[in-house]
Amino acid sequence: MTLTRKDFPEGFTFGAATAAYQVEGHKFGGAGPTHWDTFSATPGNVVRAEDGALACDQYHRYGDDFDLLKAGNFDAYRFSTSWARVLPEGRGQVNQEGLDYYDRLTDALLERGLKPYQTLYHWEMPSALADLGGWTNPDIHNWFGDYVEIIDAKIGDRMEAIATINEPWCVAFLSHFLGAHAPGLRDIRATARAMHHVLKAHGEAMTRLRAKGRDNLGIVLNFDYCEAATEDPKDQKAAATADAIFNRWFIEAITKGTYPAEAMEGFAPHMPKGWKDDLKSHIHQPLDWLGVNYYTRHIHAHDETASAWPNGRDVQGHRATTQMGWEIYPEGLHHFLTRMSESYVGDLPLYVTENGMAWDDRVVNGAVNDPERAAFIQSHLAAMKRAIEDGANLQGFFYWSLLDNYEWAEGYEKRFGIVHVDFETLQRTPKASYHMLKDILAQD
Numbered sequence: 001m002t003l004t005r006k007d008f009p010e011g012f013t014f015g016a017a018t019a020a021y022q023v024e025g026h027k028f029g030g031a032g033p034t035h036w037d038t039f040s041a042t043p044g045n046v047v048r049a050e051d052g053a054l055a056c057d058q059y060h061r062y063g064d065d066f067d068l069l070k071a072g073n074f075d076a077y078r079f080s081t082s083w084a085r086v087l088p089e090g091r092g093q094v095n096q097e098g099l100d101y102y103d104r105l106t107d108a109l110l111e112r113g114l115k116p117y118q119t120l121y122h123w124e125m126p127s128a129l130a131d132l133g134g135w136t137n138p139d140i141h142n143w144f145g146d147y148v149e150i151i152d153a154k155i156g157d158r159m160e161a162i163a164t165i166n167e168p169w170c171v172a173f174l175s176h177f178l179g180a181h182a183p184g185l186r187d188i189r190a191t192a193r194a195m196h197h198v199l200k201a202h203g204e205a206m207t208r209l210r211a212k213g214r215d216n217l218g219i220v221l222n223f224d225y226c227e228a229a230t231e232d233p234k235d236q237k238a239a240a241t242a243d244a245i246f247n248r249w250f251i252e253a254i255t256k257g258t259y260p261a262e263a264m265e266g267f268a269p270h271m272p273k274g275w276k277d278d279l280k281s282h283i284h285q286p287l288d289w290l291g292v293n294y295y296t297r298h299i300h301a302h303d304e305t306a307s308a309w310p311n312g313r314d315v316q317g318h319r320a321t322t323q324m325g326w327e328i329y330p331e332g333l334h335h336f337l338t339r340m341s342e343s344y345v346g347d348l349p350l351y352v353t354e355n356g357m358a359w360d361d362r363v364v365n366g367a368v369n370d371p372e373r374a375a376f377i378q379s380h381l382a383a384m385k386r387a388i389e390d391g392a393n394l395q396g397f398f399y400w401s402l403l404d405n406y407e408w409a410e411g412y413e414k415r416f417g418i419v420h421v422d423f424e425t426l427q428r429t430p431k432a433s434y435h436m437l438k439d440i441l442a443q444d
């Protein structure tokens with residue numbers, strides 16, 4: 001059965017998402033360098049050492065991209081504003097060209113009747129602040145707060161919703177413990193600090209925006225279904241530890257003012273001074289909505305060979321995988337939507353702010369046939385519908401991504417878009433999945 005707009009509650013928002021560094025073309029418009037420019041220029045970090053200098057050139061082509069959204073019957077666009085475009089040095093001198101760009105972009109969305117959903121940080125730390133330790137610096141929340149006030153003064157009054165941070169697990173753990181994203185550290189002290197400071201920065205932004213009367217504030221967390229490989233208590237512990245770091249750390253701090261014991265087992269000796277006070281003063285405060293990003297599950301086992309915490313390893317599952325090698329596991333989306341409402345946020349509005357899949361899509365005779373993606377979307381829509389029936393207050397869904405784009409350490413190789421981008425010519429070709437969404441989102 002094909003689900004359509006009519007299978008969801010009246011007013012349910014359907015959108016597509018992107019992020020600044022992945023689509024804009026960072027070399028345009030006076031943006032300052034970011035830690036992704038240097039991470040990607042360091043051999044071995046990014047496929048073919050590709051960066052976001054040109055990306056999809058949305059900086060010049062946003063009008064055409066928004067026409068595609070409109071023609072596709074979408075209601076909304078989720079985008080991010082780049083700190084380094086607004087403040088090239090991270091602090092101090094404002095780049096007026098950058099502010100004007102986001103002003104034009106906002107107008108272009110509204111002119112087409114598309115609702116703007118802004119994210120304030122989607123991973124491009126200005127290099128000048130990275131030089132000072134980036135997310136490990138105890139002052140980062142103040143610098144972030146200053147940037148937030150500047151961009152908010154320009155476009156905040158026209159945003160449908162504002163998210164502080166995209167995927168703090170990636171900002172902190174993936175980037176400071178696993179070393180897979182900029183700044184590419186593998187250091188537990190840096191990780192513990194980043195895990196905490198990113199939340200403190202979220203809280204600082206919330207406080208500053210509340211003071212301006214904003215009542216549409218949230219955060220976007222990513223979740224990964226953590227399953228134990230066997231019943232063995234050691235494997236169960238490996239899964240519980242991964243779940244605590246990935247799925248519980250951020251939401252528990254925000255909604256309960258605590259960090260999970262299973263994660264503190266590793267991080268406690270490395271936490272920054274005053275972290276308990278910060279939980280009270282900054283982090284534990286109400287949200288207006290919560291964004292849920294969901295892609296896959298991982299199966300965890302105890303690693304006998306590991307010499308240090310968290311002593312876990314991944315075991316390959318048996319489901320079909322995407323071009324990223326990620327298992328397709330829609331049950332996990334139902335799990336997190338219902339888990340959020342039952343255990344953490346009650347009736348607070350939830351949005352699926354990202355969900356999608358990468359595939360090796362090719363243009364053949366002017367068309368891109370991607371039935372795998374259409375099936376992926378339908379199976380995840382079904383999981384969302386079940387979650388709503390089971391009580392989750394889900395109010396919208398944003399497909400990741402509108403365009404094929406810069407997939408971070410994977411460069412331009414992994415294609416998540418419903419619109420194909422030829423990275424030589426920058427030509428956009430809507431894929432069959434775009435046309436499927438266009439059909440199912442038509443109003444009558």
Ligand code: IFM
Pocket residue numbers: 019022167293354400407408416
């Ligand atoms: O491309 C990313 C995005 O920037 C954040 N969430 C996951 C996507 C796919 O990896």
